[in-house]
Amino acid sequence: MSLLQISSFAAGEWVAPGDGARTIASAITGAPLATAGNSALDVQAMLDHARSVGGPALRRMGFHDRARMLKALAQALDARKSKLYQVSFDTGATQSDHLIDIDGGIGTVFVFASKGRREMPDGHVYLDGDVEQLSRNGTFLGQHICTPLHGVAVHINAFNFPVWGMLEKLAPTLLAGVPAIVKPATNSCYVTELAVRIMVESGLLPDGALQLVSGGLGDMLDRLGAQDVVSFTGSADTALKLRRTPAIVENAVRFVAEQDSLNASILGPDAQPGTPEFDLFVKEVSREMTAKAGQKCTAIRRIIAPEAQVPAVIEALSARLAKTVIGDPRLETTRMGALVSEGQKRDVLEKAAILGQEAERVFGDPDAFDVHGADADKGAFVPPMLFHCADPDRARRVHDTEAFGPVSTVMGYRDLNHAIDIANRGGGSLVTSVITHDSAVASEVVLGAAAWHGRIYINDRTSMKESTGHGSPLPHMVHGGPGRAGGGEEMGGVRGVKHYMQRTAIQGSPEMLAAIGGRWVPGAAEADKGAHPFTRRFGELEIGDTLNTASRTVTLDDIAHFAEFTGDTFYAHMDEDAAARNPFFPGRVAHGYLLISFAAGLFVEPDEGPVLANTGLDNLRFMQPVVAGDSIKVRLTVKAKTRRTEDYGEVRWHVTLTNQKDEKVAEYELLTMNAY
Structure with a gap:
């Protein structure tokens, strides 16, 4: 069978793989699946095309025009999502994983389209805050406004969400009026390429608004300037390397990062075995360990429970994980598929071995587990692995090592302050959850931990039926976190759009501010x-x-x-x-x-x-x-x-x-x- 040829879309043309192309293997069988990459891509032409063609075309549209475009793009993707499902299986993702990645990504675009129409003006200037009176009689005023940057957004995405990872960045970027160059991780770029083809073939996008690099970026980052933005998702090591690119440093290029995160979930002291909260906690942790085979930036890596409840947590989690059917993700009976590649499997096992230096593995043996409908030796399969760290205060690696797979560590806390301290020792996370029915517990955790976590998810018997889950970033809320998590914030509704706009203070008479903002100001004509x-x-x-x-x-x-x-x-x-x-x-x-x-x-x-x-x-x-x-x-x-x-x-x-x-x-x- 011939290999899929995964192309780039550069300066309005599809460019097939060429020099420097690499082979991508199926996560299920390990067999060669596709080739991608072309070191001969003219990256300067791509940047010029975005800046001189895509940017002006998008800026001629108002916010509402761009919002309507986003809605139509989401509809085009939704109509062909079954094709995205089919190609996505080879990443190791199950059908339920597709709902997170593909349907979740499309839903995110719909939300930004709606917010663009409801919360942004039907014009070209976004007013940020109220008018400030700068003089006694009100003839000299001030107003903050936001307008689109005149550069290009370079999106560098991770392998685990080839559709959602692209769309959660692309939607606010296009709504802001800025063209994007998308660079997905090569291991799963064939799914992203199909999504881009669907959008390009829809005819909805202005020329130059969206380009795709399937493979390496070459020296593109060396050519960026002050009007450009880099939005990155991936490891902290890679983020640090990219941040240090001389052009990014010298030109103060905006760099938004979402990187490593040792997310935690805290079982409240009130959530005893037999309560709805205890059962909910076990369900949430199990789901976060196995969804996408644990390859989620928001997955629970550290399970923090009262010391007295640690044995019960381990027993309940082990029993639930034992029911997880591992195998070919195309089978309806499969509950957890493979990791994305053999390389990712090696990395997860290496990181698990590091965790094993400070914690005992209490469930899951990577050398002895069942795989249904596939060959465990050929595919990138690993079992869920649960560790127990008896002394989280003296441990170090459980707080700084992320095994990016179905791996998590249970640790006990003495009191709530101790639980907060353990959660914060991760050095900054995307999300920490608290499962409790006690509002005082939730309040104390928020006050003690919020500074170290981008999102705090609280769930109990009241909200459990409607809650979206610990690991679900929503387009309405910021997705990011301090410190180790990268210090960035994506999505968050209009907040995410502002990453691709310049905030400018406008000062002048009421008449001038009204003319610029398209909104009457007291004192204007x-x-x-x-x-x-x-x-x-x-x-x-x-x-x-x-x-x-x-x-x-x-x-x-x-x-x-x-x-x-x-x-x-x-x-x-x-x-x-x-x-x-x-x-x-x-x-x-x-x-x-x-x-x-x-x-x-x-x-x-x-x-x-x-x-x-x-x-x-x-x-x-x-x-x-x-x-x-x-x-x-x-x-x-x-x-x-x-x-x-x-x-x-x-x-x-x-x-x-x-x-x-x-x-x-x-x-x-x-x-x-x-x-x-």
Whole structure:
């Protein structure tokens, strides 16, 4: 059978393997499967293509355009994911592993597409934080903004997640408006190549937005500059080597790393055998040891339990691991497949031997285990291996050696502070979990350990049915960790997008900030065009369009009627003497919500028109009280517009209520849906 030829996609062309190509073997059989790599790739041409073609094309699109593109890409991948499943088996992954890698990656793209539409502007500038008033009268203001970098993102990914590992970086990168060059690990690059082909053949990507290196990068990193980003997943040793690339150091190239992590799981002192939490703990640890054959950056490497419960934990875990069927991942009965390669198998066994210097292996013999439907001598199979470290305080290697496979070590703690200390001795992790039904235990662990861990996952009988698991990084939350884990943060919703953007402080007049940010700022120009703005369609409204209403006097009868009608008889509205004793009120005052209701009566256009719905209000503040005899009027200004569909869009109105002295009494932002 001829070998698969795994190509690169460079400067718009597919480039077959050539000089420097290496052979990739099946993790199941050890037989040659594919070749990949070409040392003749023109890496400068790839960088130029990304910077001069891909970048400008993406930046011409707004955030919402790019979000819609991401959604369509996710749909294209989802429609052909069965093909990705089929090629992924040879990495040693089971069908359940595919759901983590392939379906999880596609789901991540969907989430970023949704967040791009919901949380980012329908424009080209992302506003980061509120406007800062830098002068007494508000004519000189400041605003932080984020705009796309003008370089390229080089993504260097690990072998264990050839689809998710690419997509969790690619989605925020493309949403930011930056082109990407993806370099997957060669051992599993054939899965990544197929995913890239699906996206390229969809015709959804602008030319130059995505390129692929199947093999080595050559001297690409030596050619990076200040507008470029490197996002790396892999070992700490490799990360250190790449960080030291002279061009990266000299040009202050952004370097985001997600590397080695000795993640821990703590069994709370309340989680005795027989409790739901104890059973949950055993289930979670077993799953994290065997999913992807333990080849997960978030897998549990250190199992921390009360000293009195260590024997019960070992017994329960051993019993559960004994039920794990190891074998050909294509078989439905298989629960754990092979490691990705023979080289990875050797590395895991070497690291397990190091752990064995400080811990006793209590389950799993790599020289005697059953493999179903495959030859254990030819495939990269190992059994789950459980170690017990009796003295975690004196041990060193169990806290600094990661066997990147189905290997974990149980260790006991005396009290909760001791458990926290053990967890933190890993020097920084992506995730530590706490299985407890005691909120005081969870709080103490968070306060003592959060500084050393990128994510703390807490689970108990309340959340166990819906929780996503210790080892599941979610696109909504940051994925990364301090110290040993690399110090980086990926995903985290819009936080991940900002890695590929420059934050810039803009200073100027309200008019200038409004023009740059595409969002009206108090003090910027207003346009009262005569016709009520509620009579104009979404496409006809412009930022700064304003309505100034007539005034309405608030009477004591109004206050009393509102109190009786709503049931809000708070003393400040009903009792003159009691209200006067309140340091915030001069006497009996109008309800804040009465003022909001009167404001709506002043500015609402009652006839049928393009306003389809009032969907809420934000940032409501009451500045000063209104008493009977005061009058209020409203200024209603179009602050921002966000198109939601082809038929309608969201209008954000800045609403200011003032009294007869032109003093602000209330302010908020009204949201309406308007027909396009």
